[in-house]
Structure formats: structure tokens, C-alpha cells
Amino acid sequence: MGSLFSKSSTLRKSVRITDEEFIELRDFIYEKSGIFVDVKRKYLFENRFSKRLGELGLTSFSDYVKYLKLDRQNQELKQLFELVTTNETSFCRDMKQLSAFQEVILKEKLEEQRRAGRYELNIWSAGCSSGEEPYTLAILLLETLKMEYARWRINITAVDLSEEMINRARSGVYGEYAFKTTPEEIRSRYFKPVPAGWEIDPRIKRLVNFTQMNLNDPLALKRVPRSHIVFCRNVIIYFDDAMKRKAVQAFYDNLLPGGYLLVGHSESLHKVSQTFKPVHHAGAIAYKKEE
Numbered sequence: 001m002g003s004l005f006s007k008s009s010t011l012r013k014s015v016r017i018t019d020e021e022f023i024e025l026r027d028f029i030y031e032k033s034g035i036f037v038d039v040k041r042k043y044l045f046e047n048r049f050s051k052r053l054g055e056l057g058l059t060s061f062s063d064y065v066k067y068l069k070l071d072r073q074n075q076e077l078k079q080l081f082e083l084v085t086t087n088e089t090s091f092c093r094d095m096k097q098l099s100a101f102q103e104v105i106l107k108e109k110l111e112e113q114r115r116a117g118r119y120e121l122n123i124w125s126a127g128c129s130s131g132e133e134p135y136t137l138a139i140l141l142l143e144t145l146k147m148e149y150a151r152w153r154i155n156i157t158a159v160d161l162s163e164e165m166i167n168r169a170r171s172g173v174y175g176e177y178a179f180k181t182t183p184e185e186i187r188s189r190y191f192k193p194v195p196a197g198w199e200i201d202p203r204i205k206r207l208v209n210f211t212q213m214n215l216n217d218p219l220a221l222k223r224v225p226r227s228h229i230v231f232c233r234n235v236i237i238y239f240d241d242a243m244k245r246k247a248v249q250a251f252y253d254n255l256l257p258g259g260y261l262l263v264g265h266s267e268s269l270h271k272v273s274q275t276f277k278p279v280h281h282a283g284a285i286a287y288k289k290e291e
Helices: 019-033 039-056 061-070 075-084 095-116 132-151 163-171 184-190 241-254
Strands: 120-126 153-160 191-194 197-200 208-212 227-232 255-263 277-281 284-288
Touching: 019 039, 019 061, 019 075, 039 061, 039 075, 061 075, 075 163, 095 120, 095 132, 095 227, 095 255, 095 277, 095 284, 120 132, 120 241, 132 153, 132 184, 132 208, 132 227, 153 163, 163 208, 184 191, 227 241, 241 255
Parallel strands: 120 153, 120 227, 153 208, 227 255
Antiparallel strands: 191 197, 255 284, 277 284
16 A cells, blocks of 8 residues: 555535534544544645545535445445545565565575475465555565476465555556556566556466455454565555554564565554564565564
């Protein structure tokens, strides 16, 4: 998941939101997704939600909250999630961290598994947006394992709050913008040009399983396979302290002993959790669940 509310809005008449309506809608969003919206972003509610209110024939945010609460099928909840999240991502984003992952963490985990005679590896990409992160991890796995990869059972579980982003990820087709941080040799090796852009190699696609998931849903979290490595980059920054602790505890519970959690370069577990051991690498910090 990328930055919140960063999409540009087309010029239109905004529906005004009162302080009481803002608090009511903000609390509803928090309850359903764990995303906390600061009062300083109140104006963004007006910019982003006004069009949706018009589509529904509603004239106030109070009516919109009532509509959400009366929606027993949660169809409007999907629209709400699309409005509160914006996905800013690309392939091979933050190469310093990815280099530490590939050269140190991944090699450590692969060697541990070889010694144990278990040729399997589970990775969880939480907040995967339109799929660039988990596909990047799959590419790095193939780059590392080379011909040996055929004997491994690799599973990358990729989840996101947005159903639209999950569907886009499953298609495996990307435009030029997705490659703004990608070495050209990676694109030429693992993608082929198609009319809509660039389509990812089927070998990469088979390694990733995409699922729409809310990190504030404890039952859904329990369905994620136990992981050797968890990536959750640029997600918890949008949570308040209580939700951060809840999410990080879920990652800790999911990880196998000795597993690693990697978060965004602007994020930290300082004051959030003392259960992980910070491990410093060149240009990156990983958090290890001790044996």
C-alpha cells in the first residue's frame, strides 16, 4: 500500500464535511481497516468522497456513513477502501533494502533450509498494492537460485486491502511507470512486450498467490501460511500506535522462529514492539524473530 490520498482530484464541487461527520467517517474507516486519518487531512475527505456521494445521490457525509452502515453485503466497503488508499509502487523499489534481502537474508534462509533438507520457502508480502513488490521478490529468488529453483517449493502470499489492486496484480501486465526503478536487464529477462505494456514471465507469476485481505481481520490473518520472511513496507505508517502494535504482533505470530520482518525505510518498530531483534545491514534494517 502506498501513500494515502495522493491521487489528484478532478475539479468539481466538493460536499462539505462537518467536524462531527469527519470523526464519524474516520472512526468507521479505522474500525474496518485500521487506517487512521489525521484531522489535518479532513479536506481530503471532501476532495476524494464528493464524487462518490454524487454517484449515490447523497448530499451529506452523514448520509454516506448511514449508507455504509446499512450495507449488509459490504459492497460499498470495497469502494471505501479504494478511496482511502492510493498505491504508489514500482518494481525493484528501494534497492538498498532489496540487496540486503537478496545477499544476506535470503541466502541465510535458503542455506538453513538446505541444511535441514527442506527445500521450501514462504514469504508474505503484506500491502502488496498492484503486485510489483511480490513479483520483485520472486525475480530475486530466481536470480539467486538459478537452475536450482526447480527443486524448491516457493510460495509468496501477497495481500492488499484493495480488490482492484489485487485484480491488477493478477493480470501481471504493467505500464512504463512501474519500471521507473527497474534495471533494464531485469525487464528484458522477465517481461515481454504486449499491446497493454509489459507482461511478467509465467514462472514468476506461478510463485505468487494474491488475496484481498484486511490486516485488521484476525481470522483472515490466521489463514496466511507460516512465513520465513515478511515484507510490510509503507503500510504501518498509516496506522495509529494501537493498530501498529496489532499488525506487528500478527507478523511476529506468523513468522517461523528465526524469520525476518522488513518494513519501509521511513518506518520503524521503535516504540511499537520489543519482541523483534533489529539486525543492521548496509542501508537497511531487518527485524528478526529469535529462535
